[in-house]
Amino acid sequence: MNTPDLETRIRSYYRTFEPDDSARLTLASARLIEDARRPQPRRWGLQTLRLAATFAAAAALLAVLLLPRFAPAVGPKPGTGSPGPTFDATAAVNAQVDEAGLMRSGGIWAVQGSYLLTSTDNGASWRAGTFPSPGGPVAVESVFVLDQDHAWAIASTPIPGSVPTASPTPSGQLFVVNRTSDGGRTWQSTPISGDFRCDTATLSFVDAAHGFLMCSYGSTSGPNGQNNEVRTQATKGAGTVLRTDDGGATWSVAGSATGLGSQFTASDASTLWSAPDYDSSNLTGPTLYVSRDAGVSWSVAPLPELPTAPLPGAADVRVAAGPVFWDASNGAIAVSVYVWGSSAQPAVWFYRTSDAGRSWTLVKQPTEVPAMGGPQPVAVVGKVWAAIGINGNAFFGMTESSDFGSSWAYVPGSGMPQNTAFISVDFTDKSHALATVFSGPGTRALMLSTNGGRSWHPADFGDARTKVSSTSADPTAAKNLAEEFETMAVKGPQSAWAMLSTYSQQTFGSESQFATAEATLAKSANYQYQVGNPTKIADLSSFSQTLRDDLTKSADMSRAYVVVVSFAGISEPLVPSEEIVVAPIAASGEWRVWAPTP
């Protein structure tokens, strides 16, 4: 079939999906928005003020609307016949994450909207701090968590249409690196500028002081696209390495090279590894680059038997895991190779080194991996352990090797949501695994296993998030927390309940009473859930005794929720304006009331 014919046929095919009309959808959408706007401010008796209720009512508005549609998607469904627990959808609501992985020092980290969560006991207990997301769950561009105190983050601007944080402009300010040394209680920012291009930024730190940032951009295809004929006209991607020796406060360019890509890790303070990303690999060939002088100069680290550039038009070759080094000389790396086509099988190739990566040897490939349209998530844990998550029509389990590739065994798993698969998988040790999976429309959950992936359960962050305190010096963090709560409440009222303070829960009595109260309040309330950008901190003492008493009674001082209340129409003489943002601060037990200046 020639091109015009194919395009014509594709057009006709797409015609079959043209909706008949959108009247029904428009009507439903109008209701959705109307409902979201319903709690219009009215006169408000202060004596009935309950902050928690206010908060909950507003959160419930969207939650109530969404839940009936959301619940079936995550609801427990019968397993596929494998023994063991079925997926706990309720628990998974609280296990939603944007991103999760291993801390360099060991242990697990997760980013959940405006929270950074860490655990050093395989998920039994968690510590929470704030995360500098620009509001709500966002695409995380790059996070590196060294230990429970030290983390760095480049959060991409998630909101379409707004100004991107990392822009592909050739000069000027490129992005901001955020850093914390107190587990997310406070964050500091350093803007990075320079005359290098940075489409993707990837962080890697070896200790609290020494770290690297790979700024890279991918290859671009030749004038006629990514076909073999014009591949030689492609422009190779490249990377620029920045380094810091003061924990990220200041950065300087160490070096740059053509071919470097966003797959980047520092194995020690002078040895860096980089591989091109997917598109670049296809155009320029799968290559692992190494620098042994902290990013100044780069050379190719040979991985034998990989296809050489240029690859067939439809192929996917990338570093899937590692390199991981368990001592100065010994390490491993996994490369996933997937050549697209009817008979193609995705495969994972494991390489080992015993000379600090100067030479690599291909070890036996597992044969139990079924072909399923793409590369599999891979974990390389140490000298004897490797695993591959198997995707499929449903969650199938993993293929694991406990002798690093000499022999492989299929390990069926249970407890995962049906019709899903790993997004990522990793191990803290042979028994303890973590995985991120899709748990509902557009949501990911962090799942944990204590038996090497045989059974899985959603992570339980406990009350860690309620203990987050945001300092008065950081109104942005407070605002982010408020926005995050709003979003969480939208995703599931269970989480709204779970995150209420003890005081608030006692006030309501039970989750069902909470739900009833929410519904009632949603109909009659005269307040509105809003998030402002507080710039002025007002002293509680400037409010009337009535208001002060009410505020004090209505919330648990040890909690750090941010509550935004609209006071429109109130005749309270000492309330300075219409909107007030209230955030109890855990550490000091005092209220901060941010009020707008008129």
Added chain:
Amino acid sequence: MIELAAVQPRDDDRVAELLLAGVPEAHRLASSILRDPIGAEDAVQDALVRAWSRRRSIRFDSGQPHRWFMRIVVNVCRDELRRRRRQPVSPANQRDEPRAEQQADQGAHPTAGLGWQTAEYGDLDRAIGRLKEDDQIVLGLRFGRDLTIPQIAAQLGLPEGTIKSRVHYALEHVRAALDADRRAEER
């Protein structure tokens, strides 16, 4: 000064107006990307909720507030495609119950949303379903919405060259898959 401008009722009116005006186009856009008008309704509603909760980020002065909403629609669709990729399309698991009901309601248009089932386009459906999400998106915009390369580039906020090569690449994949399909049948 506090920045509450975007959540004032007056602006909420503007946002609501903007979003509602965009629903029919959002529906067509999502249908083209997901190749599923019914699933597209869910996607549009998800996008509305997402857009409403982020309405503070709308820049009316950007001149392109409409595009802001459409990008959210595209992002929601990308998430959905990604989810479906993990849950490959087959008649058995294509739809959960509520959707099947809606479909019965629709009735009038027997092929709507059933392109994957029709023998006529079965091969295309499989081929496009196996593309990467972003390739499916550009194909939907190019051949479903009939947008030009510059229009797609503007909509997605990507360079024209990227779109051009992505369309080309996606078509090449589709062609290769169709060829493979045909060879398999001939055997």
